[in-house]
Amino acid sequence: MTRPPLPETKRTLTLRDVSEASGVSEMTVSRVLRNRGDVSEATRKRVLEASKALGYVPNKIAGALASSRVNLVAVIIPSMSNMVFPEVMTGISNALEGTGLQPVVGITNYLPEKEEAVLYEMLSWRPSGVIIAGLEHSDASRAMLRNAGIPIVEIMDVDGEPVDAVVGISHRRAGRKMAQAIAAAGYQKIGFLGTKMPLDHRARKRFEGFTEALAKTGIEIVDQEFYSGGSALAKGREMTAAILGRHPDIDFLYYSNDMIGAGGLLYCLEKGINVPTDLGLAGFNGVELLDGLPRQLATMDACRLEVGQTAAEIIARRTSGEETETGQRIELSPKLSFGDTLRQP
Incomplete structure (x- = not known):
């Protein structure tokens, strides 16, 4: 019985392959692909066309060994199922487009x-910068961030x-603003519904600001209902039924996020x-989905x-050398929307 021929062994493409296909030296190919050096537009175009036709992908790890950095920005967030963080990622991607950073x-859940x-794991790849959610970290995480030697935001x-x-x-300020x-608007008997806050520091800070501002007007929280797990309409419905079952005279419910609030509204x-x-x-x-x-x-x-x-943008400017300042503190101002569920005073 005749055996079929073995498939051709595939090998990793090299600069030499692109050099031979484009008819220029390996050094010129390297300059074009790294966007370095004085190369004519015609040569640049020929190299890029040959590289694309071959399906060549540069080995950036080799370049990183020389520079000790790769063109990656580590983005560390708690969740992608939460409706908040996909929009944050969109902002990051938009700002990094065209910078060479990915x-x-x-x-972290x-x-x-x-x-x-x-x-x-992220820092072991020597990224060019880190964007990380929140200010509360373990001592070990804080030490790694402090000694990374790269921009941290x-x-x-x-x-x-x-x-x-x-x-x-400022989540405390946001909580105070909502309470005020x-x-x-004249509401007096307030209930709070939200996530279990030991792990959600931002929700905890909003709650602290909220209760502090209410206390200044002589109002205290009547009851609270908590949950763990993803923000979901079903959770909001369940918790709303539970808290109103215990206190039917409550006249306002403040939810730690819009998704459970939407469940309560329904x-x-x-x-x-x-x-x-x-x-x-x-x-x-302010989830637009709702x-x-x-x-x-x-x-x-938010x-x-x-x-x-x-x-x-901070990461991009600092990695390019355009900006050397460290320790920037940029506080944005959230806007309150009364919608159809909060009486306007």
């Missing part, structure tokens, strides 16, 4: 030990001491509760796109 994402592991929160640069909003609007509409006259509702994050609800939920925008874009 974002690579690590997910809000767990400090997972953040340590992800950060360790902590995002989403400015209530604390950053390792290097920070871009975000609720009190000014529950109230289903039960025929008069919103916002008898019961006011508000969330947080614009199609029968009523517009009162909320506050400036997600701008946060991502600003953080990435």
